[in-house]
Amino acid sequence: MSTTVDTAMESPTASRGIFNRFIRRNGWTLGLLGILALLLVATKIIQPNYGPAGIQGLAISVLPLALAAVAQTCAVLARGIDLSIGSMMALTSVVAAVLMDERSEGFAMLVVFGVMLLGLVLGAINGSLVVFTRVPDIVVTLAMLFVWAGCALLVLSTPGGGSAEWLGQLTRGPLLSDWVPKAAVLLIVVVGVIWVPIRRSRLGLSLYAVGSDPVAAFRSGVSVTWTKIFSYMLAGLFSAMAGLTLTATTGIGTPVPGPYTLLSVAAVVLGGVSLAGGRGGVFGPVIAVVILSLIRTDMTFLNVDTNLATVAQGLILVGVVMVGSLIQLRRER
Amino acid sequence: MSLAETPAKSRPRWTTASGIRALFRERPIVPLVGLLAILVVVSEVIRPGIVSPNWAGVMVRAAIPLAILAACQTMTMLTAGIDLSVGAVASMSGFLVATLVADTGLPLAILIALVAAALVGLVNGVGSGVFRVHPLIMTLAMSLVVLGLANVWQLIRVQTGSGVPSAFRTLGANMVFGFLPLSLVLFIPLAILVMFLLNRTGFGRLLYAIGDNPVASRLSGTKSWQVLIVLYVISAILAGIAGFLYSGLTNVASVTLADSALLPSVAAAVIGGTSILGGRGGYSGTMIGALILAVISSILSSLGYPEAIRQILFGAMIVFVAAAYTRITSD
Numbered sequence: 001m002s003t004t005v006d007t008a009m010e011s012p013t014a015s016r017g018i019f020n021r022f023i024r025r026n027g028w029t030l031g032l033l034g035i036l037a038l039l040l041v042a043t044k045i046i047q048p049n050y051g052p053a054g055i056q057g058l059a060i061s062v063l064p065l066a067l068a069a070v071a072q073t074c075a076v077l078a079r080g081i082d083l084s085i086g087s088m089m090a091l092t093s094v095v096a097a098v099l100m101d102e103r104s105e106g107f108a109m110l111v112v113f114g115v116m117l118l119g120l121v122l123g124a125i126n127g128s129l130v131v132f133t134r135v136p137d138i139v140v141t142l143a144m145l146f147v148w149a150g151c152a153l154l155v156l157s158t159p160g161g162g163s164a165e166w167l168g169q170l171t172r173g174p175l176l177s178d179w180v181p182k183a184a185v186l187l188i189v190v191v192g193v194i195w196v197p198i199r200r201s202r203l204g205l206s207l208y209a210v211g212s213d214p215v216a217a218f219r220s221g222v223s224v225t226w227t228k229i230f231s232y233m234l235a236g237l238f239s240a241m242a243g244l245t246l247t248a249t250t251g252i253g254t255p256v257p258g259p260y261t262l263l264s265v266a267a268v269v270l271g272g273v274s275l276a277g278g279r280g281g282v283f284g285p286v287i288a289v290v291i292l293s294l295i296r297t298d299m300t301f302l303n304v305d306t307n308l309a310t311v312a313q314g315l316i317l318v319g320v321v322m323v324g325s326l327i328q329l330r331r332e333r
Numbered sequence: 334m335s336l337a338e339t340p341a342k343s344r345p346r347w348t349t350a351s352g353i354r355a356l357f358r359e360r361p362i363v364p365l366v367g368l369l370a371i372l373v374v375v376s377e378v379i380r381p382g383i384v385s386p387n388w389a390g391v392m393v394r395a396a397i398p399l400a401i402l403a404a405c406q407t408m409t410m411l412t413a414g415i416d417l418s419v420g421a422v423a424s425m426s427g428f429l430v431a432t433l434v435a436d437t438g439l440p441l442a443i444l445i446a447l448v449a450a451a452l453v454g455l456v457n458g459v460g461s462g463v464f465r466v467h468p469l470i471m472t473l474a475m476s477l478v479v480l481g482l483a484n485v486w487q488l489i490r491v492q493t494g495s496g497v498p499s500a501f502r503t504l505g506a507n508m509v510f511g512f513l514p515l516s517l518v519l520f521i522p523l524a525i526l527v528m529f530l531l532n533r534t535g536f537g538r539l540l541y542a543i544g545d546n547p548v549a550s551r552l553s554g555t556k557s558w559q560v561l562i563v564l565y566v567i568s569a570i571l572a573g574i575a576g577f578l579y580s581g582l583t584n585v586a587s588v589t590l591a592d593s594a595l596l597p598s599v600a601a602a603v604i605g606g607t608s609i610l611g612g613r614g615g616y617s618g619t620m621i622g623a624l625i626l627a628v629i630s631s632i633l634s635s636l637g638y639p640e641a642i643r644q645i646l647f648g649a650m651i652v653f654v655a656a657a658y659t660r661i662t663s664d
Contacts, residue, residue, distance in 0.1 A: 081469075133656035136609045138415075138469075142596055143651035150644030157641070262473055275467050307484035314477030321471075322464040 028272030028280075032287040039294045047301045052178035054297070059181035060171055060249055062293050064089070064242045066187055068260040069267035069285035070195070071238035075137075076268050078231035079211045079277030080130065083141040085239045086261035087148035088122050090254065092243030094152050097161025097253025108164030116240050122148065123236020127229035145261070152255040159254045167248040187286070190241060195282050198234070207231055212278025266317050267292065272324075292316070354661060361606035361658075365621040368654070372628045380635050386512035392627050394506070394514035398423075398582060400623035401520065401575035402591070402598035403605070404527050405568040407619045410602055411531075412544040412561065413611025414468035416568045418457060420595030421476035422450050423576030424588050425483045427497075430577065431586030432490045434498045442498075447573050453479055454569025455562065462561030472565075483588040497580045505581020516578055523574070527616050530567075540564065544611025600651045601626050606658060625654075 023030065043050050068085050075082035092115050099111045130140045171183045198204045209217040210227045218224050242260070247253050270288035273280030292313055299309040377384045402419050409416045426446035433442040453475055460471040507515040531537040539560045542550040551557060579591045599609075605622030607614025629650060633643040 129652060129656075133652065134659050135652065135655040139599075139603050139609060139655050140652060142599060143648040143655070145596065146644045146648030146651070148648075150641045150646075150648065153639070153641035153644065157639075262477075265470070265473060266477075269467075269470050275470070305485055305488070307481045307488070310481030310484070311478050312481075314474040314481065317474040317477070318460060318466065318471065321466045321474075322460065325465045 026281075029284045029287065032271070032284055032291065036287055036291050036294070039291060039298070043294060043298055043301070046298055050301075052174060052181075055179060056172075056174060056181040056183070058290070058293060058297065059183035059187075062290050063171060063183045063187055063245045063249065064258075065260060065263055065267070065293070066286045066289045067190070067238050067242035067245060068264040069271065069289050070191055070282045071235040071242065072261075072264035072268045073271070073273050073280065073282050073285050074207075074231050074234035074238060075141075076273050076275060077211045077277060077280065078207050078228055079214065080137040080228065080231060081141065081265070081275070082126065082232065082235045082239075083138060083261055084126060084144040084148050085235065085242075085264055086257035086259070087145045087152065088119065088236060088239040089243040089246060089260055090257040091122070091148045091152040091155065092119055092240040093246040094156040094161065094253035094255050096244055096247045097163060098156055100164050100167075100247070101160075101162035103164075105164050105166055108167060111164075112167070112244060115244055116237060119236040119238075119240020119243070120233050121236070122240070123233035124229060126236065127232030130232065131225050131228050145257075149255075149257055152257070156253055156255045159252050161247070161253040163247045163251045167244070168251060171245060171248050191282055191286070194234075194237070199281075203227070203230060208278050210277075263289075263292075266313070270317060270320055361615075361618045362621060364661075365605065365618055365625070369621055369625050369628065372625060372632065376628065376632050376635070379632060383635065387508075390508050390512035390514050392624065392631060394508070394516060394582070395631075396620075396623040396627040397514065397516045397520045398505075398575045398578040398591075399594055399597060399601055399626065400620050401523060401571055401578070402594055403601035403619045403623050404523075404616060405571050406598050406602040407605070407607045407614060407616050408527070408531070408540060408564060409468060409568055410544075410607050410609050411540045411611060411614060412557075412564065413547070413609075414461060414544075414561070414564075415599065415609070416457070416472045416565065416572070417469065417595065418453060418472040418476040418479060419568065419572035419575070419598060420592040421479040421483070422453050422569050422572040423579060423591035423594070425453075425479050425576065426450050426573035427501075427576035427580030427590055428483060428487070428586045428588050430501070431497050431580060432486070435496070439498055439500060443577070446576075447570055450569045450573030450576075451566050454566035457569065458562030458565035461565065462558035480588065487588055497584050497586050501577050501581030502584055503581070505578045506584070516582075519574070519578070523571070524616065524620065527571075531616055536560065536563065541612055544613075546612070597626055598623075604651065604654050604658075 043054075047054075068089060071085050072082060095118060096111055096115045099114070100108045103111075126141060126144050129135075129144070130137050133140065170186060173182055174180055175182045175185050198207075206217065206222040206227045207230070209220070209222050210224050210231075214224050217227070246258075264285075267285045267288045268280075269275065270292070271280065271283075271285030273285060295312060295316070296306070296309045299312065300306065373384060376388075402423065405416045405419045426449065429446040429449060430439075430442045433445060437445070457468070457472050457475055460466045460475075461468040504515055504519060509515055531540065539550070539555055539557075542553075542555060543557050543560060547557065575594075576591055579594070580586050583590065601622040602614070602619050603609060603622070604625055605614070605616075605618030605620070607619060629647065630643070633646055638646075
């Protein structure tokens with residue numbers, strides 16, 4: 001509140017006020033970026049020939065989980081949680097793989113849009129069930145996890161299908177410079193094109209409003225029902241894209257959900273999004289996913305057992321969240 | 334006003350709509366047993382002659398380990414928490430005993446496994462009680478840690494080999510007189526203990542108080558961090574015991590054995606009428622909930638449907654039961 005008054009009253013220091021506010025609002029994300037930079041330096045020290053190839057591999061392996069984390073962010077921001085993201089990814093991935101198998105490249109374009117539409121529909125079903133049954137989000141999406149996983153098995157009982165050549169090319173290799181992997185560009189473009197306009201629109205504002213206080217949002221004329229459904233539709237859309245990238249990078253569809261749901265929750269929390277809703281953004285979780293993946297890579301370079309990497313991921317998650325809530329507790333006192 | 338209400342009150346309570354609601358709210362066990370009875374009838378209709386004492390025994394035997402894991406969820410959900418580490422802890426304890434029993438003997442192996450489980454619970458409790466980390470995150474992270482450590486342990490012990498001790502196989506899988514599962518010997522005292530804890534002790538009342546209104550319970554002097562630490566330690570020890578039964582029932586010792594039981598354990602507690610938002614519910618409903626899930630999956634497998642359809646129906650039924658329950662009990 002005081003900063004807005006400052007910026008309005010004293011125009012000479014306005015730019016500094018905006019700068020300070022930017023730092024305060026994005027402190028968590030900037031901190032994550034700092035950790036990421038340190039980790040990259042550490043990786044270079046551990047493995048002196050870590051270069052463009054390593055970065056490209058990292059970007060490709062991070063892509064599905066990063067999109068899953070964005071999907072989870074959309075649900076969590078509106079004070080929900082979506083435990084069915086992994087299953088929706090499996091379902092959309094096998095649908096894409098079955099439809100694209102041995103078809104023309106042009107038809108695959110149609111399939112990509114169709115699958116994204118499917119993601120929206122799956123999300124709409126999740127959201128409607130949450131809103132209209134009034135059962136807690138976690139229970140509904142837990143049950144839908146089984147439903148979507150079953151549907152994925154119906155579509156394809158064993159891994160199979162195929163992927164269009166251009167879709168795979170979209171994620172592999174560098175763009176312009178060797179240091180800029182296509183997968184990273186794709187991620188930034190996709191998230192930027194969908195998330196940024198929404199964030200700046202009325203819908204984005206109501207998303208945050210419902211997340212921070214549903215009753216206050218309702219009293220100020222925001223439709224809590226539709227905002228909730230919309231947040232789940234966004235989660236479904238990003239899950240569908242994560243499923244598409246799974247098909248694109250592996251060339252097949254796998255009906256068994258990967259560990260994406262739980263890791264997406266972890267990434268969201270590490271990314272500075274409050275599980276109570278209404279606070280955070282999509283870029284923090286994406287950076288958190290890269291950090292988690294880079295730590296795993298570093299541990300492989302150091303010849304540490306990969307199982308210990310799982311332990312490290314869990315400990316980092318706990319450690320970061322503990323520090324975060326300690327800061328919160330301090331502030332409240 | 335009171336005169337006008339008297340005739341309505343003199344009628345049997347359950348004949349009015351609000352009376353039925355009150356019945357569901359106060360005695361959730363009644364409609365749940367009704368649902369269970371319907372499911373048993375459905376089983377009999379689908380496969381005439383299937384319902385027998387032996388069949389009932391198989392159902393109960395399948396439900397018992399799930400009901401123990403669901404006890405963890407019931408107690409943590411009463412405080413508005415959840416314990417997502419029960420699957421990993423149960424798998425770990427079963428696996429630890431199977432790999433240690435040859436060297437140390439059964440009692441010591443069980444002790445080591447339960448101490449390991451209790452340590453996980455202690456970390457969970459300290460994290461969610463003292464540091465106020467959301468239990469969902471805390472237990473989720475601990476399940477990653479436990480799984481990773483169990484995998485490391487598996488690599489260390491790979492030469493010695495492993496085997497589920499025969500005592501566990503007897504306890505987990507055997508039936509007395511052909512219809513009484515032997516695991517009841519373990520389960521009945523455990524169930525009585527859990528219900529006693531929840532209904533008859535100060536500890537149980539504190540769980541309800543913390544879940545119902547954390548601020549009010551803090552203002553009235555509850556040290557919630559102490560309660561939560563004890564709660565999560567109990568929950569982890571129960572999960573460890575469930576792990577013994579799982580390894581005995583399936584005669585498998587693997588580090589992911591009970592993982593698939595994690596989500597059904599949450600479902601059993603929810604179907605049993607425990608609110609995930611805290612403060613409402615109990616263990617009697619949860620036990621019926623676990624039994625309902627066991628019967629549902631038996632019906633689905635006796636229909637001969639493929640795994641895919643079974644999963645879809647399983648999920649749909651959880652949503653349906655939870656929705657019906659919420660609709661009936663909310664005003």
